[in-house]
Amino acid sequence: MAKEKGIKELEDLPGIGPTSAEKLKAAGYDNIEKIATAAPHELSEISGISVEAAKKAVDAAKQATTLEFSTGSQVYEKRKSLGKVKTGSKDLDSLLGGGVEANAITEAYGKFASGKTQLGFQLAVNAQLPVKDGGLDGKVLFIDTEGTFRPDRIEQLSKAAGLDPKQVLDNILVVRATSTDQQILAIERADKLVREDNVKLIIVDSLMALFRSEFLGRGALGERQQKLNAHIHKLQRLADTYDLAVYITNQVMDNPGILFGDPTTPVGGNVVAHAATTRLYMRKSKEEKRIIRLVDSPNMPEGEAIMKITPDGIKD
Numbered sequence: 019m020a021k022e023k024g025i026k027e028l029e030d031l032p033g034i035g036p037t038s039a040e041k042l043k044a045a046g047y048d049n050i051e052k053i054a055t056a057a058p059h060e061l062s063e064i065s066g067i068s069v070e071a072a073k074k075a076v077d078a079a080k081q082a083t084t085l086e087f088s089t090g091s092q093v094y095e096k097r098k099s100l101g102k103v104k105t106g107s108k109d110l111d112s113l114l115g116g117g118v119e120a121n122a123i124t125e126a127y128g129k130f131a132s133g134k135t136q137l138g139f140q141l142a143v144n145a146q147l148p149v150k151d152g153g154l155d156g157k158v159l160f161i162d163t164e165g166t167f168r169p170d171r172i173e174q175l176s177k178a179a180g181l182d183p184k185q186v187l188d189n190i191l192v193v194r195a196t197s198t199d200q201q202i203l204a205i206e207r208a209d210k211l212v213r214e215d216n217v218k219l220i221i222v223d224s225l226m227a228l229f230r231s232e233f234l235g236r237g238a239l240g241e242r243q244q245k246l247n248a249h250i251h252k253l254q255r256l257a258d259t260y261d262l263a264v265y266i267t268n269q270v271m272d273n274p275g276i277l278f279g280d281p282t283t284p285v286g287g288n289v290v291a292h293a294a295t296t297r298l299y300m301r302k303s304k305e306e307k308r309i310i311r312l313v314d315s316p317n318m319p320e321g322e323a324i325m326k327i328t329p330d331g332i333k334d
């Protein structure tokens with residue numbers, strides 16, 4: 019919450035003129051709180067002011083904002099009121115403690131045809147349901163980096179859920195990103211869209227495909243992880259600010275370092291591992307069956323669920 023001290027708008031910060039303020043706002047930095055938590059080099063890059071000047075602006079923004087402390091009970095109340103998107107499978111819902119949580123990033127990783135995209139489609143439909151029916155009563159932003167968004171499949175799922183397919187499709191805002199720059203920009207610029215269109219679920223399918231193909235070799239790894247880190251933090255910030263759910267899919271590789279058990283590991287390294295609140299490992303089983311393992315969760319025990327990918331969508 020911004021305190022007095024005369025600093026209320028971006029333009030009130032030292033070193034930020036009307037032009038740089040406009041640029042920052044266009045990039046989603048539209049209030050003092052966001053400047054206070056921003057990385058100076060990022061602000062500098064966006065607005066053209068020097069890193070030094072950006073540091074001063076961030077410091078001033080920090081001083082102009084106060085931190086609010088909450089009691090554990092208040093946090094508990096807030097958490098209980100947070101929405102969850104049902105997946106279509108009761109077994110998977112209970113593994114997740116009710117569904118895919120708002121205010122958090124849920125990652126699904128697994129080999130091809132394991133059902134990551136299908137689960138994304140189902141969530142894109144279910145998120146639009148009223149809260150009492152297991153939705154978040156909001157729209158969906160779908161970042162498609164692999165060209166696998168299928169409106170006809172959404173239509174099929176909508177009909178099965180008794181919803182008007184046209185309306186469901188109208189409520190899904192699709193961005194087909196073909197470069198990491200486009201992928202990053204789609205999220206950088208999402209604030210306005212999220213606010214004005216009441217977006218309650220953001221899907222990135224897949225998070226890593228473009229990053230992997232653009233940043234090849236060891237030499238590029240540092241830069242890749244840095245960009246990825248900023249991208250995923252922006253996603254987290256959107257989840258926090260607007261109480262929305264984020265669902266990302268991720269690819270896997272075989273890790274030869276693992277001698278016992280399943281050598282399949284998600285790509286993206288520590289950056290993705292730390293950022294994902296909940297991680298799901300999806301495996302193909304016989305025919306429609308998929309096995310989902312909860313690998314990492316802040317409050318649910320590890321475990322497995324079985325779901326089916328049917329013509330009508332995700333079921334038990």
Ligand code: GTP
Nearest residue numbers: 128129130131132133134135136137171327328329
């Ligand atoms: P990659 O993106 O290739 O890594 O895989 P993914 O994990 O995203 O797989 P996806 O979610 O696309 O799952 C593909 C599987 O879902 C297919 O092998 C089918 O078994 C199933 N599937 C896809 N479309 C349909 C459909 O329209 N009806 C039914 N019943 N099953 C479908």
Ligand code: MG
Nearest residue numbers: 134135166223
């Ligand atoms: Mg897919």
